[in-house]
Amino acid sequence: MSTIVAGHFQLQDEIDHARRELVRAGFSEDRISAFFLNQPGQHDQTPIGGDNMQSPGAKETPEGVLQGAATGGALGVAVGAATAFVTGPAGPIVGGLVGAHVGSLFSLSKMKDAGEKEEGSNANRYEPRQSGMLIAVAADQPDQEARAIDVLRGLGSHHIERAKGTIEGGDWTDFDPLSLPVLVQ
Template sequence: MSLIVAGRFTTFPAAEAVAEKLFARGFVEEDVNLFFVNPRGQHAHPTPHHAHFDAAHFNTEHRKRHIAMGAAAGAVVGIVLFGALLLASLPSTVIAAAVGAWIGARIGAGWQRRAEHEERVHRETRQSGVLLAVHVSAENQATAAEVLREAGANDVERASGQWHGGHWADFDPTQAPTPYGQAGAQQA
């Protein structure tokens, strides 16, 4: 695992200017990475990588309950609309109930997906913006944090991650950042 210090900026030009300051302080290009972090809920990460998403909360039983509630409501609507209002025969009322239940089950499944998405988005805490990440050592991490703070970086953080080919390879936008000062206190 590599030690990484990062700070968030609002624009690429601002982050690029800070990168130049880091280069002037002895950091090399391969140890500096700039990239954009999308707003909460707009990441291309599959659900299993969401560390703060509680999969047990939205388990199979939860999904079945939403589908069953939708199916029951759809069946009632189907019977009321086609059976009672149109004075239809028993077979057509049963068919209307079945079609209504199928449609209701699809709606219930949609409610489940929406609830899962809202739960993930609600638990994400990382702000969007341009992240300037610096691959550091124990000796120069304080220098990197100082340059980022002096330049007005928001949310200066410290992380452990995989750094390959000049990039933070395992960056997860759904992980809450650990502020630089707190990370240092925890390590001591």
């Protein structure tokens, strides 16, 4: 496993130029990998597509809906029972059903807005990788790492990150698009 230094660019021409400059700086062509990185959420990591089986912001939805329905149902039954002399024996039943429905809808209104942070989530501590072209080079020695960073920085890379991994035959074999990037300062 090597230290991988990766730089983000927007255009294929920039990647081609970066590859030539890395080779000129002494890196072997088969230790350089370049590819397009999809947008967050579109990495096809699950059998149904996407990155997660469940939306990270929706993990508390079933419990919230049940709590809202139970609370609303209990209040509806109480109101229906209190008005049973007017509504008859169906009052508590109808009140419970209506209350459960309204309660479940109210709980949906309490859900997080898009982009709102979740407490305790690693996804909120770091920015995910943005889509675009990525070029990565394996650096086995500390001087190679510094040289790769200098080349990518000099070419105007948008973000430069450091990772551990394996590049063989021009392919970053163990790249994980969902891993948290460690940006180089």
